[in-house]
Amino acid sequence: MISFARLIGRIMTFISICLMVLLCLPIAYEAIMRSFNAPTIWVFETTLYAFIFLGFLGNALAVKSGAHFRVTLLMEVFPQWTRLFNRISEFSTLLLALLIISSGIYFVNNMVQMEIVSATLLEVPLWIPALAIPIGGFGLFLQTLVQMITDETIIDSHMVGD
Template sequence: MIHISEFVGRVFTYISIALMLFLSIPIAYEAVMRSFGYPTIWVFETTLYSFIFLGFLGNVLAVKSGAHFRVTLLADLFPSYRRAFDLLAHFSVLLFAVLIITSGSYFAWYSWTHDTVSASLLEIPMWIPQFAIPLGGVGLFLQTLVAISRSGREDLPHTEVD
């Protein structure tokens, strides 16, 4: 299960990196076209939705690298209980990920079943950008499982953000 979670985390990370690289192309195109007086109708909306996916899928990399935000006040005050506080934090993230998965899935499912589209000329089905929410939740859940499985090993470097 951990190997599958790590694989999914790598896939989400590569997708995030590809989106970062991809986003520069339409934004540069829009800037050039706008300077010649020919603004596009598609760049803003597609790049906005790509940023949404980038944000939710980027959670995997943040958890993996230890850059995901954490409040360490209690762990700093009581260092002998740091491991217990870390586990509590990880299980809280798992609970939050389940909440994101379930509510985001309902959100996307509702838009899909009611044929909700964007209010722009493109009329993009809204379930597509909304699908980033449960997908990001799955990535967050799986990467947190990896972090929990590795938290007991001393041979791995401990990453922490204060």
């Protein structure tokens, strides 16, 4: 199960990195077209949806690399309880991930049933970009679970004080 969860995390990380690289193309195209006074109607909307997926799929990488948001004040004051504080943090993250997954599924289902589309010429069904919410929550859940089971608490170097 751990290898499966890690694989899912690697796939989400790969997709996030690919989206980040690929986003350069339509944005550059839009900048060039605007300089010729011929802006596009699709670049802003599609890149916005790609950024949404990029952000939510990046959850797994953020947890794995220790770059997820953390408050470390209590760990600095009571270093002997760091393991307990990490467990509380991980359990809280699991609960948050379950909330994100369940509310994301509700959100997507509502959009599908109501046939909600974007108010643009593209009329993109909005359940498509909304899928990023439960998928990203799933990645957050799996990576946190792996971290708990393997006891691989990673501390980002940006958190370490001088």
